[in-house]
Amino acid sequence: MTKIAVLGAGSWGSVLASMLADNGHAVELYGNRQEVADEINQKHSNSRYMKDWSMNSKVHATLDLAEALAGSDIILFVLPTSAIRSVAKQVKAILDQSGSKPYLVSATKGIEPGSKKLVTQIFRDELYPDNSDLMIVLSGPSHAENVAQKDLTAITLASTSLDNAAKMQRIFSNEYVRFYTSNDPVGVQVGGAVKNVIAIAAGMLAGMGYGDNAKAALMTRGLAEITRLGVAFGGQPWTFSGLSGIGDLIVTCTSVNSRNWRAGYQLGQGQKLADVLANMGQVVEGATTVKAVHEICDKYSLDMPISEAIYHVLYEGADIKSEIKLMMNRQMGPEIRI
Numbered sequence: 503m504t505k506i507a508v509l510g511a512g513s514w515g516s517v518l519a520s521m522l523a524d525n526g527h528a529v530e531l532y533g534n535r536q537e538v539a540d541e542i543n544q545k546h547s548n549s550r551y552m553k554d555w556s557m558n559s560k561v562h563a564t565l566d567l568a569e570a571l572a573g574s575d576i577i578l579f580v581l582p583t584s585a586i587r588s589v590a591k592q593v594k595a596i597l598d599q600s601g602s603k604p605y606l607v608s609a610t611k612g613i614e615p616g617s618k619k620l621v622t623q624i625f626r627d628e629l630y631p632d633n634s635d636l637m638i639v640l641s642g643p644s645h646a647e648n649v650a651q652k653d654l655t656a657i658t659l660a661s662t663s664l665d666n667a668a669k670m671q672r673i674f675s676n677e678y679v680r681f682y683t684s685n686d687p688v689g690v691q692v693g694g695a696v697k698n699v700i701a702i703a704a705g706m707l708a709g710m711g712y713g714d715n716a717k718a719a720l721m722t723r724g725l726a727e728i729t730r731l732g733v734a735f736g737g738q739p740w741t742f743s744g745l746s747g748i749g750d751l752i753v754t755c756t757s758v759n760s761r762n763w764r765a766g767y768q769l770g771q772g773q774k775l776a777d778v779l780a781n782m783g784q785v786v787e788g789a790t791t792v793k794a795v796h797e798i799c800d801k802y803s804l805d806m807p808i809s810e811a812i813y814h815v816l817y818e819g820a821d822i823k824s825e826i827k828l829m830m831n832r833q834m835g836p837e838i839r840i
């Protein structure tokens with residue numbers, strides 16, 4: 503039996519914790535809300551983040567990080583990107599005392615503004631400066647709501663060590679979630695992070711009444727932007743035609759389960775960003791990652807007009823219709839730039 507500490511008792515953390523307990527592993531779920539932990543331990547549900555769902559009764563929730571980490575073989579991070587660095591620092595202090603070196607798996611999808619770093623780069627800063635092989639990225643088209651219902655799902659596990667990705671594949675897989683391995687953690691993380699920005703744009707188009715052609719154009723040109731940034735970061739171009747690239751882009755741009763899509767939809771209907779984020783009650787990663795993408799475009803002179811338009815609308819008061827007009831009137835050129 504593998505001992506797994508899942509950090510983040512929101513929607514995805516709870517569902518992954520329950521799935522891993524279904525697979526027969528011992529799971530400790532670390533959260534930051536006493537009422538959520540009490541409900542998980544006493545009623546085996548998490549109604550704040552996952553309505554009408556019963557989780558595996560063997561999952562134990564705690565607000566004590568040291569208790570969650572004790573004896574763990576794997577630490578699965580399912581926190582918002584904004585919390586990764588501070589929690590990683592706390593994890594480091596606890597691991598230093600025990601001397602253990604568990605695998606670090608990240609299910610978080612985002613890029614940290616300021617540092618412009620991916621989650622595994624934050625792990626290197628704060629936890630294991632010399633051992634990327636112990637870091638594995640879990641990413642793909644996987645809304646928590648669907649996995650909770652045991653709907654069929656396929657997800658990528660990526661690591662610089664394919665052996666370690668394959669170890670996680672054996673631990674995570676079951677009859678309803680199929681995991682594939684990859685040796686491109688950078689490309690997999692960029693796909694998972696930047697698709698959230700494109701999903702906000704997809705929601706905006708829907709909220710403004712644009713149709714299927716607009717959605718398809720946005721997703722295709724969005725994938726070109728994701729690939730451009732991913733390759734600039736050192737990712738492999740073919741990763742973006744996989745589950746963590748186009749796969750996750752499809753599900754996030756077309757599903758009402760997506761918080762990023764729903765945020766975009768509400769913005770497209772004229773609501774204010776602050777109200778949309780406050781009412782969501784859950785993380786909208788694209789709204790933060792777009793800041794990092796803007797900084798990356800600036801620093802590396804990358805051409806990412808859709809992502810930049812979302813940044814202008816969210817943080818510079820630009821009007822969505824004017825941004826669309828600007829994009830439609832950009833200098834014309836070839837579809838593929840090599």
Ligand SMILES: NC(=O)C1=CN([C@@H]2O[C@H](COP(=O)(O)OP(=O)(O)OC[C@H]3O[C@@H](n4cnc5c(N)ncnc54)[C@H](OP(=O)(O)O)[C@@H]3O)[C@@H](O)[C@H]2O)C=CC1
Binds near residue numbers: 511580583589646647
């Ligand atoms: N939901 C999904 O379907 C999927 C989500 N993901 C990714 O997983 C990550 C988490 O998303 P998700 O679970 O949906 O988000 P939620 O908003 O549902 O939950 C996040 C949880 O983390 C908690 N949290 C925030 N900061 C801390 C902290 N410092 N210490 C402990 N807990 C903290 C939040 O608490 P509070 O509410 O108090 O802030 C909340 O309980 C994101 O990067 C997301 O992109 C990936 C695939 C699927």
Ligand SMILES: O=C(CO)COP(=O)(O)O
Binds near residue numbers: 645
């Ligand atoms: O990453 C996800 C599905 O794969 C979840 O997307 P949202 O954060 O937009 O809900």
